[in-house]
Every structure is written in C-alpha cells, then in structure tokens.
Amino acid sequence: MTLVVLALDALDYGLVEYFDVDAVRLGSEGQMETFAHTQDTPYTPEVWATVATGLPPEDHGVTGPGTSEWENPVLSMLSRVSGRFSESTRGTLGGLIRRHTGERERIGETDADSVFDREGAVVHNWPGVHDGTDLQRAWDLMNAASEGMARHEFERDLFGLCAGQFAWAREMLNHPVSLAGVHVHTLDAAGHAYADDEAALRRVYERVGEFVKGIETALGADDDLLVLSDHGMRTAFYPGDEDEDPAGHSWRAYASTTAGDHPESVYDVREWIEARATDARIEREGIDMPTERLRELGYLE
Numbered sequence: 433m434t435l436v437v438l439a440l441d442a443l444d445y446g447l448v449e450y451f452d453v454d455a456v457r458l459g460s461e462g463q464m465e466t467f468a469h470t471q472d473t474p475y476t477p478e479v480w481a482t483v484a485t486g487l488p489p490e491d492h493g494v495t496g497p498g499t500s501e502w503e504n505p506v507l508s509m510l511s512r513v514s515g516r517f518s519e520s521t522r523g524t525l526g527g528l529i530r531r532h533t534g535e536r537e538r539i540g541e542t543d544a545d546s547v548f549d550r551e552g553a554v555v556h557n558w559p560g561v562h563d564g565t566d567l568q569r570a571w572d573l574m575n576a577a578s579e580g581m582a583r584h585e586f587e588r589d590l591f592g593l594c595a596g597q598f599a600w601a602r603e604m605l606n607h608p609v610s611l612a613g614v615h616v617h618t619l620d621a622a623g624h625a626y627a628d629d630e631a632a633l634r635r636v637y638e639r640v641g642e643f644v645k646g647i648e649t650a651l652g653a654d655d656d657l658l659v660l661s662d663h664g665m666r667t668a669f670y671p672g673d674e675d676e677d678p679a680g681h682s683w684r685a686y687a688s689t690t691a692g693d694h695p696e697s698v699y700d701v702r703e704w705i706e707a708r709a710t711d712a713r714i715e716r717e718g719i720d721m722p723t724e725r726l727r728e729l730g731y732l733e
C-alpha cells in the first residue's frame with residue numbers, strides 16, 4: 433500500500449469551508465495546530481521541516497534566517513536582515529540581489545532524519561528536507577507577479593509547476609512505494625497574489641481541489657491520502673479576517689485524510705504517518721544494461 437502525503441502550502445481551513453471545496457474533504461478533516469518561531473505567524477520552511485522530522489525548529493535547525501543561505505559571503509549580512517521580513521519582501525530582495533550579482537539564496541535543509549528516510553519512502557520536493565528548487569520557482573513567480581507579471585502568465589507557470597507535482601504523486605501509486613510526499617506551493621502563491629480577489633482565489637482553490645480529486649480517484653483499495661497545510665492565508669473577504677491585514681499567513685492550518693482520524697498538530701504528523709505507512713514489499717531485481725552499446729554512443733566513459 434502507498435500513503436500519499438500532499439503538502440498543500442497555505443491551504444486554509446476557513447477558506448475550505450468558505451469556498452466549500454468538497455474535493456479536499458477526504459473523510460476526516462479539520463483545523464490543525466501549527467506554530468510560529470522566528471516570525472509572528474507560521475513560516476513555511478520551519479513548519480514543513482517540523483512536519484517531516486517531528487522536531488521543533490530548535491532541533492531540526494531550519495529556522496528563519498538560516499533558511500536562506502547566500503552563496504556569496506558578502507551577502508550573508510543582508511540575508512540575516514531579510515530574515516526578519518515577510519516572505520514576499522524576502523522575494524523582492526532576493527530578486528534584486530539575483531539581478532545585480534547573479535547569486536541566489538538556497539533554502540536550508542535539515543541534517544536530522546525525516547519520515548522520508550524510511551524504507552520504501554520517496555519525496556519529490558519538501559521545504560527544509562529535500563530539494564527546495566520548486567519552492568524557489570514558486571517564490572520567483574510571486575516576486576514576478578509583484579513586479580507586474582501578467583495574470584495569465586502567473587497562472588500558466590504556477591499551474592504548470594503544480595501539475596508536475598501532482599502527476600508525480602499520481603505516478604507513485606503504480607510503484608512499490610510505502611510513502612510518497614510532495615510539497616505544492618500553489619495556494620500560498622495564489623493566496624498572496626489574490627488575497628483581495630475572492631473570485632480569483634476561489635477558482636484556484638477549486639482547481640487545486642480537482643487535482644486532489646484526481647489522486648483520490650486513483651487510490652487503490654489499500655492506498656491512503658493525507659492532505660496537509662502549514663498555515664492558511666488571511667484575505668480581505670474572509671469574515672474572520674476583518675481586523676487583519678490581508679495576504680499574511682493565518683493560523684488556520686488544515687488536515688484531511690482517508691486514513692482514519694486526521695493529525696491534530698503539525699508536531700504529530702511524523703508519528704501519525706509512521707503508525708500508518710506499511711513497509712513496501714520490494715523485490716530487488718537488477719537491470720541488464722547494454723553497457724558496450726552505451727559506451728559506443730558516448731553515454732558511458
């Protein structure tokens with residue numbers, strides 16, 4: 433059996449209700465407890481590293497300024513300063529520095545072991561744990577949108593990225609995989625961009641819901657699905673956000689699953705997964721590669 437974990441960044445419990453996105457309701461669903469560490473509200477790489485390791489940020493080490501390590505030591509001071517700002521400000525600063533120096537930030541990765549180290553587990557991209565390049569691409573898109581990128585280009589590129597991530601998760605169901613995890617930044621990027629555009633954000637929620645439905649429909653009898661977020665998104669139109677600035681992270685993290693009761697807190701997710709993921713039965717069989725032919729073609733030394 434395969435447990436698919438979709439890390440849907442900024443999927444907001446309140447907005448799931450408000451937009452009535454039935455496609456993400458998998459059986460057991462509700463608001464999940466999350467945390468803030470270096471910022472006033474939950475910060476993406478800090479929370480996802482906790483979800484995967486089960487450790488608080490002090491222990492997994494992926495924290496605020498540490499999530500952005502500049503290749504150029506001259507810029508490390510700027511990085512520390514920018515760590516105090518919001519993600520979008522960091523994106524703007526990152527874009528500025530990239531244009532002027534050709535350097536770019538890297539998202540830090542924890543040295544601690546994670547739930548994806550278990551036998552038969554695979555992970556596509558997961559902030560703070562494995563391959564931050566997809567998250568950087570989404571941050572670049574938010575940055576470009578804030579600098580005037582056309583809406584149709586923003587959505588084309590954002591959903592192109594999203595479609596690849598969901599297709600990977602869907603494909604893993606055809607393989608002997610016990611656990612498959614992927615992080616999808618679509619709702620966070622769209623939430624920041626459309627925090628005051630109810631119709632546009634509703635459309636994005638419904639579209640992401642269709643992707644989730646596609647995975648749920650593909651599950652075999654023994655497979656399960658867990659959908660999670662690290663925080664939600666404050667908007668200009670959600671009734672609970674009247675006194676708040678829109679486009680900031682809300683505390684309404686969300687969890688939904690086909691596998692019994694959903695996890696109650698981001699700290700509980702690793703244990704929750706380990707109690708449910710079974711070991712994949714993998715028969716190891718080698719591949720008889722035509723090495724001589726590959727050497728002739730120049731693919732091998």
Ligand SMILES: [Zn+2]
Binds near residue numbers: 441476477620662663
């Ligand atoms: Zn996030």
